[in-house]
Amino acid sequence: MAYTWMLRPDYRTPPAPAGEAVPAGPWRHADNGQVMNGVYERFLPGRRIEVVAIWYGYVLSRCDGPRMPRFTSPLVSAWNPVLAQGLTAGPKAPSPYRDERWSDRWIAEALLYGRKPFGVFTLPVEEAMRWFTRSGGTALVYRAQHTGEGLVRVVAGLSEPYGRLFDVDALIADYRRALPGxxxxxxxxxxxxxxxxSPALGYVLRDDAEGSFRRAPLSVRGLTLGYPPHETAARILAEKGARIGV
Incomplete structure (x- = not known):
């Protein structure tokens, strides 16, 4: 039985390059041969879902995890872990990243425009100062440190509580269904x-905030970063050597 890929529109999707300077990757639509670009998913047996993030025919991430159908959020996307970490199809494969600070700039913008609830980024001093100005009037709280190398490192998160930012009950129900016992x-x-x-209260303002974040349960870390819960659940299952709940 074939399982069909379905496109999930997402405004985070990097645009395909203009012109012919970059060769298209191998992933194409089965029906018309057009280059795939975006987040695609397909349902698999055993209540599983496979999700791929594709840029101009190149797979930047691919995950097979449990279906978690109840929870959705505009702060969560399969692109968030890809673009924040600068994931690529391979060391020499084309990618949307134009320079070494591309992902940092993307995180900074994603925070401003409500595409991520929490993030860490490093920018040149002048760019960081502009970001501070633009963040005024938003719900973002941040801590910043001048590294002494002409760069500023910023840890930022939203001040609203998790219960207001997300449908926590739906996510809890999904985790109980996806993970065994x-x-x-x-x-x-x-x-x-x-x-x-809140992301700000728990992982920006408190003493040892970043250490606390590293020690937080995976479900909380994934949600705080705006990562898809099926990816987080798949990681939990892999680390514990467990199977999807029944």
Whole structure:
């Protein structure tokens, strides 16, 4: 049985290059042969879903994880981990990243425009100062450090509580369904405990904020970064050597 790829429109999708300077990658639409560009998903047996993020025919990420159909959010996207980390199809493969600071600039913009709830980025001093000005009047809270190399490192997050930013109940239900037994309950409890906190309060303003973030449960870290929960659940299952819940 063939499982059809479905395009999920997402305004984060980097535009395809103009002209013919960059050769198109191998991924094409089966029906018309056009180059694929965007986030595509297909349902697999066993309540699984496979999601690929493709730029101009090149697969920048691919994940097979449990379906988590209840939860959606404009702050969450398959592009968030790709573009924030500068993932590519290979060391020499074409990519949308124009320079070494591209992903940092993308994170900074994504935070301003409500495409990510939390992020860390490093920019040249002048660019960072402009970002600080633009962030005024938003719900962002940040901490900044001048590195002494003409760069400023910024940790920023939204001040609204998780329970207002996200449908936490839907996400908890999805994790309980996706993860077996105690694994699902552990992540559900962690998410419920964060309901009244916020990305800013938990992982920007507190002492040892970044250390606290590294120690947070995977479900919380994934949500805070705006990563798709099926990817986070797949990682949890892989680390525990477990199977999708039944």
């Amino acid at each position: 105690d694994l699902g309950e552990e992540e559900a409890e962690a998410l419920a405990a964060h309901r009244t906190s």
